[in-house]
Amino acid sequence: MKKKLTLAITCGALLVVTPAALSYGGSYGGGSYGDSLRAASYINGDAGKNADVDPNSSCYRPDQYDMQAFSSAASGNPGNNNVHNDxxxxxxxxxxxxxxxxxxxxxxxxxYISACPDPDGAGPAIRILRDLDGDGRNDSCYQSSYQENPALAAGNFEYHARVNNTGMAGSQDVNWGMDRDADGRIDGRDDDSIKVDWSADGKSGGWSYGGW
Structure with a gap:
Protein backbone atom coordinates (compact mmCIF):
# COMPACT_ATOMS: atom_id res chain seq x y z
CA MET A 1 0.00 0.00 0.00
CA LYS A 2 1.31 3.43 -0.82
CA LYS A 3 1.79 5.50 2.28
CA LYS A 4 -0.12 8.54 1.06
CA LEU A 5 -3.57 7.52 -0.03
CA THR A 6 -6.43 9.55 -1.45
CA LEU A 7 -9.78 7.80 -1.72
CA ALA A 8 -12.91 8.91 -3.54
CA ILE A 9 -15.85 6.82 -2.37
CA THR A 10 -18.89 6.80 -4.61
CA CYS A 11 -22.02 4.71 -4.86
CA GLY A 12 -20.71 3.13 -8.03
CA ALA A 13 -17.40 1.95 -6.60
CA LEU A 14 -17.18 1.38 -2.88
CA LEU A 15 -13.73 0.81 -1.46
CA VAL A 16 -13.77 -0.58 2.05
CA VAL A 17 -10.80 0.33 4.22
CA THR A 18 -10.44 -1.72 7.38
CA PRO A 19 -8.39 -0.86 10.48
CA ALA A 20 -6.24 -3.94 9.82
CA ALA A 21 -5.31 -2.57 6.41
CA LEU A 22 -4.27 0.67 8.07
CA SER A 23 -2.08 -0.86 10.74
CA TYR A 24 0.43 1.63 12.04
CA GLY A 25 1.32 0.36 15.50
CA GLY A 26 0.38 1.69 18.88
CA SER A 27 -3.11 2.04 20.28
CA TYR A 28 -5.54 4.77 21.16
CA GLY A 29 -8.75 5.38 23.06
CA GLY A 30 -7.42 3.40 26.01
CA GLY A 31 -4.28 3.03 28.05
CA SER A 32 -3.38 6.11 30.04
CA TYR A 33 -5.64 8.35 27.91
CA GLY A 34 -8.98 6.63 28.47
CA ASP A 35 -11.88 8.92 27.58
CA SER A 36 -10.57 11.93 29.50
CA LEU A 37 -9.24 13.79 26.46
CA ARG A 38 -10.76 17.07 25.31
CA ALA A 39 -10.88 17.89 21.61
CA ALA A 40 -10.02 21.47 20.64
CA SER A 41 -10.35 22.66 17.04
CA TYR A 42 -9.46 26.16 15.89
CA ILE A 43 -8.79 28.37 12.87
CA ASN A 44 -5.15 29.30 12.39
CA GLY A 45 -4.70 32.87 11.16
CA ASP A 46 -1.51 31.92 9.30
CA ALA A 47 0.59 34.70 10.87
CA GLY A 48 -1.84 37.45 9.88
CA LYS A 49 -2.64 36.25 6.35
CA ASN A 50 -6.22 35.62 7.46
CA ALA A 51 -7.06 38.96 9.06
CA ASP A 52 -10.54 37.88 10.17
CA VAL A 53 -9.02 35.41 12.65
CA ASP A 54 -7.71 36.20 16.14
CA PRO A 55 -3.90 36.19 15.82
CA ASN A 56 -3.71 34.37 19.17
CA SER A 57 -6.07 31.58 18.11
CA SER A 58 -4.84 28.21 19.37
CA CYS A 59 -5.97 24.98 21.02
CA TYR A 60 -6.07 26.92 24.29
CA ARG A 61 -7.80 30.02 22.91
CA PRO A 62 -9.70 28.88 19.81
CA ASP A 63 -11.19 31.24 17.25
CA GLN A 64 -13.77 29.00 15.58
CA TYR A 65 -15.53 31.33 13.15
CA ASP A 66 -14.36 32.99 9.94
CA MET A 67 -15.87 34.94 7.06
CA GLN A 68 -13.79 34.30 3.96
CA ALA A 69 -13.81 35.28 0.29
CA PHE A 70 -13.78 32.59 -2.39
CA SER A 71 -10.46 31.36 -3.73
CA SER A 72 -9.87 31.64 -7.46
CA ALA A 73 -10.34 28.36 -9.31
CA ALA A 74 -6.99 28.97 -11.01
CA SER A 75 -5.16 28.90 -7.66
CA GLY A 76 -5.79 25.16 -7.31
CA ASN A 77 -5.40 23.45 -3.95
CA PRO A 78 -5.17 24.31 -1.14
CA GLY A 79 -6.44 27.62 -2.63
CA ASN A 80 -5.26 31.22 -2.38
CA ASN A 81 -7.93 32.03 0.25
CA ASN A 82 -8.00 28.66 1.99
CA VAL A 83 -8.77 28.45 5.71
CA HIS A 84 -6.29 26.64 7.96
CA ASN A 85 -7.97 24.35 10.52
CA ASP A 86 -5.79 22.95 13.32
CA TYR A 112 -14.42 21.16 0.66
CA ILE A 113 -11.23 19.91 2.33
CA SER A 114 -8.37 21.00 0.10
CA ALA A 115 -5.37 19.70 2.07
CA CYS A 116 -4.90 16.73 4.40
CA PRO A 117 -1.17 16.54 5.17
CA ASP A 118 0.71 13.42 6.17
CA PRO A 119 1.49 13.63 9.91
CA ASP A 120 5.12 12.49 9.86
CA GLY A 121 6.59 12.67 6.37
CA ALA A 122 8.38 9.39 5.70
CA GLY A 123 7.28 7.84 9.01
CA PRO A 124 4.58 5.20 9.62
CA ALA A 125 1.63 7.56 10.20
CA ILE A 126 -0.86 7.97 7.36
CA ARG A 127 -3.56 10.27 6.06
CA ILE A 128 -6.62 9.50 3.90
CA LEU A 129 -8.58 12.16 2.02
CA ARG A 130 -12.07 11.01 1.04
CA ASP A 131 -15.25 12.09 -0.72
CA LEU A 132 -17.74 10.24 1.49
CA ASP A 133 -20.96 11.32 -0.21
CA GLY A 134 -19.67 11.09 -3.79
CA ASP A 135 -20.52 14.67 -4.77
CA GLY A 136 -17.05 15.40 -6.15
CA ARG A 137 -15.87 17.39 -3.11
CA ASN A 138 -13.51 15.91 -0.51
CA ASP A 139 -15.29 16.06 2.84
CA SER A 140 -13.21 13.81 5.13
CA CYS A 141 -9.56 13.93 6.20
CA TYR A 142 -8.38 11.04 8.39
CA GLN A 143 -4.97 11.17 10.10
CA SER A 144 -3.60 8.29 12.16
CA SER A 145 -1.63 10.51 14.54
CA TYR A 146 -0.80 14.11 15.32
CA GLN A 147 1.95 15.85 13.35
CA GLU A 148 5.38 14.77 14.52
CA ASN A 149 7.81 15.80 11.82
CA PRO A 150 11.29 17.14 12.68
CA ALA A 151 11.55 18.62 9.17
CA LEU A 152 8.78 21.12 9.96
CA ALA A 153 9.40 24.20 12.08
CA ALA A 154 5.89 24.54 13.49
CA GLY A 155 2.70 22.60 14.07
CA ASN A 156 4.02 19.47 15.76
CA PHE A 157 1.71 17.72 18.25
CA GLU A 158 -1.36 19.05 16.42
CA TYR A 159 -3.57 17.82 13.56
CA HIS A 160 -3.91 19.93 10.40
CA ALA A 161 -6.23 20.41 7.44
CA ARG A 162 -7.15 23.19 5.03
CA VAL A 163 -10.58 23.97 3.60
CA ASN A 164 -11.43 25.90 0.46
CA ASN A 165 -14.29 27.21 -1.69
CA THR A 166 -14.20 28.56 -5.24
CA GLY A 167 -17.73 29.88 -5.64
CA MET A 168 -20.49 28.25 -3.56
CA ALA A 169 -21.83 30.85 -1.11
CA GLY A 170 -22.88 29.63 2.31
CA SER A 171 -21.65 28.00 5.49
CA GLN A 172 -19.09 25.26 5.89
CA ASP A 173 -18.93 23.43 9.21
CA VAL A 174 -15.88 21.27 9.90
CA ASN A 175 -16.16 18.86 12.80
CA TRP A 176 -13.07 17.12 14.22
CA GLY A 177 -12.66 14.25 16.65
CA MET A 178 -11.57 10.66 17.27
CA ASP A 179 -11.99 8.09 14.51
CA ARG A 180 -11.10 4.74 16.07
CA ASP A 181 -12.00 2.59 13.06
CA ALA A 182 -10.39 4.89 10.46
CA ASP A 183 -13.56 5.04 8.36
CA GLY A 184 -13.39 8.80 7.82
CA ARG A 185 -16.32 9.47 10.15
CA ILE A 186 -16.04 10.88 13.66
CA ASP A 187 -16.96 8.47 16.44
CA GLY A 188 -19.47 10.90 17.93
CA ARG A 189 -17.75 12.00 21.12
CA ASP A 190 -14.70 14.05 22.11
CA ASP A 191 -15.27 16.32 19.10
CA ASP A 192 -15.14 20.05 18.33
CA SER A 193 -15.90 22.20 15.28
CA ILE A 194 -15.26 25.39 13.34
CA LYS A 195 -17.47 27.33 10.92
CA VAL A 196 -16.57 29.32 7.80
CA ASP A 197 -19.05 31.58 5.97
CA TRP A 198 -17.97 31.88 2.33
CA SER A 199 -18.96 34.68 -0.06
CA ALA A 200 -17.59 36.66 -2.99
CA ASP A 201 -16.42 39.54 -0.79
CA GLY A 202 -15.74 37.64 2.45
CA LYS A 203 -18.06 39.95 4.37
CA SER A 204 -21.32 38.02 4.31
CA GLY A 205 -22.42 35.41 6.83
CA GLY A 206 -25.19 34.05 8.96
CA TRP A 207 -26.22 31.21 6.65
CA SER A 208 -27.57 28.03 8.14
CA TYR A 209 -28.25 24.62 6.63
CA GLY A 210 -28.73 22.50 9.74
CA GLY A 211 -25.10 21.98 10.77
CA TRP A 212 -24.06 18.98 12.82
Missing part, protein backbone atom coordinates in the same frame (compact mmCIF):
# COMPACT_ATOMS: atom_id res chain seq x y z
CA UNK A 87 -6.78 20.74 16.24
CA UNK A 88 -5.46 19.06 19.39
CA UNK A 89 -6.36 16.50 21.98
CA UNK A 90 -5.70 17.87 25.48
CA UNK A 91 -5.37 15.74 28.59
CA UNK A 92 -6.70 16.75 32.00
CA UNK A 93 -3.55 18.80 32.63
CA UNK A 94 -3.76 20.66 29.34
CA UNK A 95 -0.95 18.75 27.64
CA UNK A 96 -1.21 18.04 23.91
CA UNK A 97 -1.46 14.30 23.24
CA UNK A 98 -2.28 12.35 20.12
CA UNK A 99 0.50 10.00 19.10
CA UNK A 100 -1.21 7.08 17.33
CA UNK A 101 -4.66 8.50 18.06
CA UNK A 102 -6.64 8.41 14.82
CA UNK A 103 -8.83 11.45 14.16
CA UNK A 104 -10.87 12.90 11.30
CA UNK A 105 -11.84 16.34 10.01
CA UNK A 106 -15.33 16.03 8.51
CA UNK A 107 -16.88 18.84 6.43
CA UNK A 108 -20.53 19.65 5.72
CA UNK A 109 -22.20 22.43 3.79
CA UNK A 110 -20.38 24.46 1.16
CA UNK A 111 -16.67 24.19 0.39
Missing amino acids: ACFLDDRGNKVGKNIGATFQSRGTG
